[in-house]
Amino acid sequence: MERIISVALVGNPNCGKTSLFNALTGLNQKVSNFPGTTVEKKMGETMLSDTVKLQIIDLPGTYSLYPKSADELVTYEILRNKSETNFPDLVVFIADASNLKRNLLLFTQVCDLGVPAILALNMLDVAERRGISYNLEVLSEALQVPVIPINARKRIGVEPIKQTILERLPKAHAAFYSIDHLSQEMLAELGKVSDKRNAYAALQYAINAKELISEKSLRIKEIFTQYQFDARQFQEEEVFARYHLIDAAVKKSRIQAQDNLKKSITKRVDAVLTHRFYGIGIFLVLMFLIFQAVFSWSTYPMELVENAFAFLSEYVKNALPQGVLNDLLVQGVLAGLSGVIVFLPQIIVLFFFIAILEDIGYMARVGFIMDRVMRPFGMNGKSIVPLISGMACAVPSIMASRSIENKRERLITILVIPLMSCSARLPVYALLISIFIPDTAVWGPFNIHGLVLMLMYLIGFVAALLSAWIFKHFIKSAQQNYFLMELPGYKLPLPGNLLITLYEKASAFVVGAGKIIIAVSVILWVLASTGPRDKMNAVAQKYEQHMAQLNETEKNEALLGGLNLQRDADFLEASYAGQFGKFIEPAIRPLGFDWKIGIALLTSMAAREVFVGTMSTIYSVSGADDNLHSIRAAMLSETNTQTGKPSYSLATVFSLLLFYAFALQCMSTVAIVRKETGGSKWAIIQFVYLTFLAYGSSLFIYQVFG
Amino acid sequence: MNLSEIKLGQHAIVRKVNGDILALKLFEMGMLPGETVELENIAPFGDPIAIRVGESKLCLRLEDAAHVEIELH
Numbered sequence: 121m122e123r124i125i126s127v128a129l130v131g132n133p134n135c136g137k138t139s140l141f142n143a144l145t146g147l148n149q150k151v152s153n154f155p156g157t158t159v160e161k162k163m164g165e166t167m168l169s170d171t172v173k174l175q176i177i178d179l180p181g182t183y184s185l186y187p188k189s190a191d192e193l194v195t196y197e198i199l200r201n202k203s204e205t206n207f208p209d210l211v212v213f214i215a216d217a218s219n220l221k222r223n224l225l226l227f228t229q230v231c232d233l234g235v236p237a238i239l240a241l242n243m244l245d246v247a248e249r250r251g252i253s254y255n256l257e258v259l260s261e262a263l264q265v266p267v268i269p270i271n272a273r274k275r276i277g278v279e280p281i282k283q284t285i286l287e288r289l290p291k292a293h294a295a296f297y298s299i300d301h302l303s304q305e306m307l308a309e310l311g312k313v314s315d316k317r318n319a320y321a322a323l324q325y326a327i328n329a330k331e332l333i334s335e336k337s338l339r340i341k342e343i344f345t346q347y348q349f350d351a352r353q354f355q356e357e358e359v360f361a362r363y364h365l366i367d368a369a370v371k372k373s374r375i376q377a378q379d380n381l382k383k384s385i386t387k388r389v390d391a392v393l394t395h396r397f398y399g400i401g402i403f404l405v406l407m408f409l410i411f412q413a414v415f416s417w418s419t420y421p422m423e424l425v426e427n428a429f430a431f432l433s434e435y436v437k438n439a440l441p442q443g444v445l446n447d448l449l450v451q452g453v454l455a456g457l458s459g460v461i462v463f464l465p466q467i468i469v470l471f472f473f474i475a476i477l478e479d480i481g482y483m484a485r486v487g488f489i490m491d492r493v494m495r496p497f498g499m500n501g502k503s504i505v506p507l508i509s510g511m512a513c514a515v516p517s518i519m520a521s522r523s524i525e526n527k528r529e530r531l532i533t534i535l536v537i538p539l540m541s542c543s544a545r546l547p548v549y550a551l552l553i554s555i556f557i558p559d560t561a562v563w564g565p566f567n568i569h570g571l572v573l574m575l576m577y578l579i580g581f582v583a584a585l586l587s588a589w590i591f592k593h594f595i596k597s598a599q600q601n602y603f604l605m606e607l608p609g610y611k612l613p614l615p616g617n618l619l620i621t622l623y624e625k626a627s628a629f630v631v632g633a634g635k636i637i638i639a640v641s642v643i644l645w646v647l648a649s650t651g652p653r654d655k656m657n658a659v660a661q662k663y664e665q666h667m668a669q670l671n672e673t674e675k676n677e678a679l680l681g682g683l684n685l686q687r688d689a690d691f692l693e694a695s696y697a698g699q700f701g702k703f704i705e706p707a708i709r710p711l712g713f714d715w716k717i718g719i720a721l722l723t724s725m726a727a728r729e730v731f732v733g734t735m736s737t738i739y740s741v742s743g744a745d746d747n748l749h750s751i752r753a754a755m756l757s758e759t760n761t762q763t764g765k766p767s768y769s770l771a772t773v774f775s776l777l778l779f780y781a782f783a784l785q786c787m788s789t790v791a792i793v794r795k796e797t798g799g800s801k802w803a804i805i806q807f808v809y810l811t812f813l814a815y816g817s818s819l820f821i822y823q824v825f826g
Numbered sequence: 827m828n829l830s831e832i833k834l835g836q837h838a839i840v841r842k843v844n845g846d847i848l849a850l851k852l853f854e855m856g857m858l859p860g861e862t863v864e865l866e867n868i869a870p871f872g873d874p875i876a877i878r879v880g881e882s883k884l885c886l887r888l889e890d891a892a893h894v895e896i897e898l899h
Contacts, residue, residue, distance in 0.1 A: 184854040188847065219881035222856040250881075352846060359853040386883060390867045390876065399870050431896045492871035501874075501885075602848045606855065607876055607883040738840045 125168065125285060126175040128208035130195065130230055132223050133181035134608040135216040136242040139272035141178040142620055143283075151624050159194045159522070161206075168286045177206055183222075185229040185324060186355060189525040199235055200325060202317060210285060211237040214272070217254065218246040218609075224263075224366045225359065228296040230264070232320045238266045238284055243768035245271065246609070252374060259373035264294065273614055294810055297362050302354075308345040313339050313629060327351045386609050390485065399489045407508060410473045414512060418465035423466070429458035447649060448642065459727045459805025460634040463513055464626060466543050470512040471625040472618070474505065474520075479613035487605055497585050498592025500526060500603045503533040507584060510540030511577065514789045515633045516625055528597035532588050534793055535806050538784050539584035541577045544728040548780050549576050551732055552773050554752050580781050587813070632795075634787035640726040640787045644697065648723065651695035659690045692737055697722055711779065711815065712772035712822040724785040731780070777819040783814035829877065829886070829894035832865045838896040839863075840879075845893040852894070863896065878888045 131137045140147070144163025162178040178190035179198060187193040194303075198206045215223035231237055239260075245251065260267040268285050270277025297735045299307070299320055307319045313336050314325040337773045344351060393399055433450045440446045477483050483505060491501030509517035514537050515615035521537070536737055541549075553572050562568060584687050650656070663683075667675060684687060692698050701718030708718055720734040732751065739754035758767040784790065784807050794803040832838055834850040840861050843849040857863065857879045866883065874887045 182869060183851070186850065186854075188851060221880065222854075330887060352850070355850055356853065359850070360858065363858060381896075387866045387878070390883075394867045394869060394876070396868075396870045484885070488867075488874060488876065491868060491885075491887065492873045495887075602845075602851070603874065603885070603887050604848070604851055604855070604890065605885040607885050609883075738857050 123172045124175055124228045125172060125210065126177070126206075126208045127210045127212050127285060127649055128198065128206070129176060129178045129214060130211050130226070130237075131181060131200070131214035132183055132216065132219075132226060133606065135181065135214045135223060136270075136272035137178060137181060137214045138433070139212055139614060139617060140242070140278075140281075141176060141214075142617055143272055143275040143278050144174075144176055146621070147620065149620075151628070152734065159191050163193075166282070168282050172286060174282065177208065182226065184226055184359075185233065186328060190527075191522075191525075196328065199233055200321065205747065208235070211235050212240055212281060212285070213237050214240045214242050214270075216246075217241045217244045218250060218252070220247075220254070220370055221363065222368050224370070225362055227263075228362050228366065229324075232295050232297055232318075233324070234318050234321060238281075239263065240268050240270045240277065240281055242270050242272050252376065254370075254373055255373045259369065262369035262372050273611075281557055286556050295320060296365055297358060302349070303347050306343060306349060309343045309346075310340070313343070322356075327355065341632050357605065363765065374803055386607075390607070393482065394489050395487050399485075402734065403486060403489060406477075410470065413473065414461065414466050414469045416471050421465035422462055425462045426458065429454060429461070433458075433500075437472055437542070448645065449825045451649070452642040452645035453638060456638035456726065457634070457735075459641065460630060460637045463543060463633075464629070466512050467516055467629055468622055468626055470509060471516065471622055474509065475618050475621045475625075476613045479617060481608045481610045484605060484607050488607060491603060497588040498529060498532045499588055500524065500529045502605070503529060506533055506537060507540055507581075508576070510537040510542060510584075513542050513544070513629070513633075514538045514540070514786065515792050518789070518792050519628060520630070521796070526597075526603070528595055531797065531802065532591045532731055533597060534590055534796060535802065535809075536584040536588045538786065538806070538810060539580050539587060539782065541580040541781060542728075542786075544786070545576075545780055546573075548724075548731045549573055549777065551735070551751060552777050552780075555755060555768055555773050556770055576781055578775060579778075583782060586807070608800060625743070632792055635786040637726055644723050644726055644730075647700070648692055648695050648697040648719075651691075651699065655694040655699075656691065659687070659694045662690070663687045673710070675684065692719065710822065711818040712769070712775045712826055713769060713779075717776065721779075721783075721785065724780075725787050727788075728780060728785050769826065771822050771824075774825060775822040778821055779814045779818045781814075784810040827896055827898065829863065829891035829896050830875075832863075832875075832887040832891075832896065832899075834865050834868060837862055837864045837899040839899065840894060841897055842895040843893060844895070845890075848890055848893055852884075855884060856882050857884070857894065862899070863894075 129137050129141055141164060144166055148166065149162055149164035150413060152163075159180055164176045166174050166176070168174045177193040177198075178238075182195045184192075185196050185199070187196045198204050198208075199211070201207060213227045213230060215227060226296045227237070241254070241256065241259075244253070256267045256269060268277055268280050268284055270281065295318075298322070301624065302323070307322060310326045311319070311322045314322045314329065326343070330337050330340045330344070331412040343349075377579050393402060396539035409803070433454050436454065437446060438449050440449065474483070477486075486504055487501030489501070490504040494500055494503050503521070503525075506517045506521040509520055517537050517540075518534050521530050521533045524533060550573070553569055553576075557572060563571065583701070605743060667685075697719050700722050701715035704721075705713075708714075708721070713721070716735075716738045719738060720731045723734045724731045735755065736751050739751060739758070755768050756766070759765065790803050790807055793806055794800055797803065827838075829838070829840075840857060840863055842859060843852050843857065858876075859878055864878040865875055866878050869875070872878050872888075874885050875891060877884050877886055877891070
């Protein structure tokens, strides 16, 4: 019979929890979300013995059990609720020995909830370098729990932890902090509305639940008023009392070798990295280098992906009999899949660097130096990283905004991330810019093409800041607006942790964005390949008749001359997508767009770079080689049937560039925003806002220059 | 005097922390009355500031630091 023991890893942020989790489970872990939240849930398994399986859940780091963010709330909810499916048999509490007192505050709260716990003491080496060591037996005695020294980074102590878990499940601990001085009648009353496990758990639940709007909160407030209980005052007293108890335990077990062997290097490193001038300089240089790497390192793998899919499409196309299934697979599913995978290299390279900087402790410093800059725009220092990642892809960036605790600042950040020019816009920009500027043009030492491209990125960034400033005035928050962040000590990144993080980011993107992109691709394929019967038949007939009039050699010549491409273009025009383009033409004409662009606007909803592919179909460009140049030539020679002027005047191109810079033509982003904000409201507001912004700017630019 | 007025490298003792949630959060993070604090770094635009308290280093906006009453060493 297999027995399962479930443990939860609990601790402060930056205590080495994730390292221990990785050391315990390796790649044998699953990441999902806690139901109804956007908080990451990491579960893993390992065998304790032949018959005992250990199930480990890594709970979000928190400083106390009075949660102040969504992450912390999850940790609290799981430890509070015995009937919760994730409620553990045992808590493995990881404490940073170099900051023991503060870490133990949460530990004593967890114990007082009535959850059995053992204490894993991490970073003893760091403490030792500061001249502090502990007598672990004394500490264990004082805290009445097993204490196990570990070094999560070096994977030391993993086996002893497993042994301790296997040998004895410790019993629930006697309370550290007694609340006997409170009114027993009040506690009894509270017990009826909240947790029945123990009095402390009931009171804590009441204090936390009081802020929520529910029938319970009303009753709790009533009870508090009745017994003249000041929750805020109690919490303060509780923290002080706990620190007092902890102080005694820590003092007893601490062996002070020498005072301050070495002053921590953190201060000196910070003096440079957060310096008035170099600080910002170093940050900008780092970001520049990262983006250089993102774009140059990923070029080759991206080509590889594209070629692989081109090969695969060709293979499937020929292997399966011609028909609807064939087209669906090749033009719908494979095209969609390719559109997802092609971004993976950039995302992996970007998150490789972000994960390293995060691991080292530099990202907290970025938050520190950029906070003042972001504040007037209703965001905080932590918004800068998601915004910058938005230049690769909005989807993982919006997920990365989870690190922003303040709800309002996080929401504003999410709302403006899509304005950062993501890499799907790059091919669109490249095509459009090349229409009016040859990519060989130079201005002094600069390539003008590149300068305009940079300008587009800048426009996106400025639009993001201004939009944030606008949103700031409309989004109010009841939450007290403070920005408090720990600046952790610097440490070397761990390759194992990095790999696991990258794997998670990549799979989150593929699953999150992939489903949507493929679904949208299939829908768009249907819209582009089917149409009103009479119109589609007319096109088919026209070409059949045309072909029937030709002899064999003329037929081959016609096909070589692009007759089938012409036919595809005519079919697209007759399709539902074509009908849609024509239908919206009156609405987009003031922006300088015709129905052909209308089709591309629609198909771009899968991913913006589909614009290029659609343009090549509309202009019957052979997909073979030098795609960009032939589309460019076709677009340039296009004339407006009404005015006789070129369709792509400078004004149209500018208008189109702005439209692509601002419009939210990405269903994956809409889906991820919906998920991360917990409902459709903000996804709709964002979509409407960005559509208006795009429409308005394009209208303005076309009417002024057109 | 309050924590937003401390100079670089100066040490001080925390006397009182005002503010509702902020105060609790600061207590939980170890900034208790009686603790010694030091201003270690200032962000490029003069705000926020990095405060050493015990073994932690905290980043605080000046407007939040103004809630912490201190006494210089």
